[in-house]
Structures are given as structure tokens and as C-alpha cells.
Amino acid sequence: MVSRMSAPHHDDDLEPETVDGYVVGEKKTIEEYNKLDAEDESLAKWKASLGLGGDANAYPVKAGDNRRVVIVLMKLQFPDQPDLEDVIIDLEDDQGNTIANKEIKFQIKEKSIYQLVIKFRVQHEIITGLKYLHLVKKGFVRVDKVEEPLGSYAPNTTSTPYYEKAFDEVEAPSGMMVRGNYNAVTKFIDDDKTVHLTFPWSFTITK
Numbered sequence: 001m002v003s004r005m006s007a008p009h010h011d012d013d014l015e016p017e018t019v020d021g022y023v024v025g026e027k028k029t030i031e032e033y034n035k036l037d038a039e040d041e042s043l044a045k046w047k048a049s050l051g052l053g054g055d056a057n058a059y060p061v062k063a064g065d066n067r068r069v070v071i072v073l074m075k076l077q078f079p080d081q082p083d084l085e086d087v088i089i090d091l092e093d094d095q096g097n098t099i100a101n102k103e104i105k106f107q108i109k110e111k112s113i114y115q116l117v118i119k120f121r122v123q124h125e126i127i128t129g130l131k132y133l134h135l136v137k138k139g140f141v142r143v144d145k146v147e148e149p150l151g152s153y154a155p156n157t158t159s160t161p162y163y164e165k166a167f168d169e170v171e172a173p174s175g176m177m178v179r180g181n182y183n184a185v186t187k188f189i190d191d192d193k194t195v196h197l198t199f200p201w202s203f204t205i206t207k
Helices: 030-034 041-049
Strands: 002-009 069-077 087-090 105-109 113-122 127-138 141-153 163-166 180-189 195-206
Touching: 069 180, 069 195, 113 141, 141 163
Parallel strands: 105 195
Antiparallel strands: 002 141, 069 087, 069 113, 113 163, 127 141, 127 180, 180 195
């Protein structure tokens, strides 16, 4: 996880960093990808890494559901502290709809080691360069920005109905100055600058 603890300032920018000279590749359908040169070994490996070229059945998508990336849940787990319960944030309801306007609040003990896990689904078409971003503020002052690449994915199948991405473990800061309430905004965006989900949340660092 790319985390930048920086001098406090008021920049509200929640956009991914750009790389000079990087050009997003031409968008293709799954059928077009499958027809690409099968004799190219590196291309075949890339297609296989996306789950293309197999006989798996596509994961069923509800009629009228045009979402391409569905964030199912976010989870904070504490690998080294089994006495602490995971913080599970469901972002999809029982009918498969994204939960809107959900109030998300939780607590983290200072110095605790936690790991963020994202569970998500891709449907309709290949997604390239999916990224997770979040911006954290204490009061009106920005204290942290995270940008984490999630990768590129083909639509899920019945045998692999979801993808899951676990970030590196992080230690919560400690001390009187860092305890208290924080507000954050999370965004999921891809190489095409398509924003798949944005939502606010808050947490408290406790002693």
C-alpha cells in the first residue's frame, strides 16, 4: 500500500498519480482479446492471467445491471491479534445492489497491526489498471493519501465468482496527538478514469 504521511495541508485531490509517457492501451472486447495471436507466447500468458481462453462460464449478471466493477466488501483484519474481531464493511446487499449512503464508522487501537482486504467482482468486460485510493483528514487537515494498484481483470466466472486483494500490513500510529476521529473518502478508478465507486467513511484511533 502506497501511503504518504505528509505535512498537513488542504489539498482535496483524490486522483491517481500520472506517469509521464504512459498511454492507456486501446480498449478491446473479450471476443477481440480471445482472437489475438495465439502463437504469441507472452500474449497467451497475459490472456491466461486474466482468465481468458478457458471454458469457464461467465458469472451471471442481473438484467439491467450495467456496473463493470462491483465492490462487495472491505475488511480490516488483524493477523497478529486474533483477539480483535475483523472490521467488515458490506458494500453489497442481499439482492446484489451496491449499498448507497451507508454510514461507515469503526475504531482502531493505536499500534495495532491491520491489513485491508478488498473483495470485488468484475462483469461485462475486461477492466485494466484498477486502483484503490483514499484520502484521510483529521478535522479539515489532510493527513494521509493512499494509492494502491489492484490490477487488471476479466469478468468473473462461476468457478471464480469474486476477486480478493489483500494489501500490505500497516501499523496504526500512536500517541496523544494522533488519537481521535478521522474522516476519509475512498475511490475505485481504472485506467480509463472511470470511477466505479466513491464513498465516505470515518474511524477513531483509540488508546
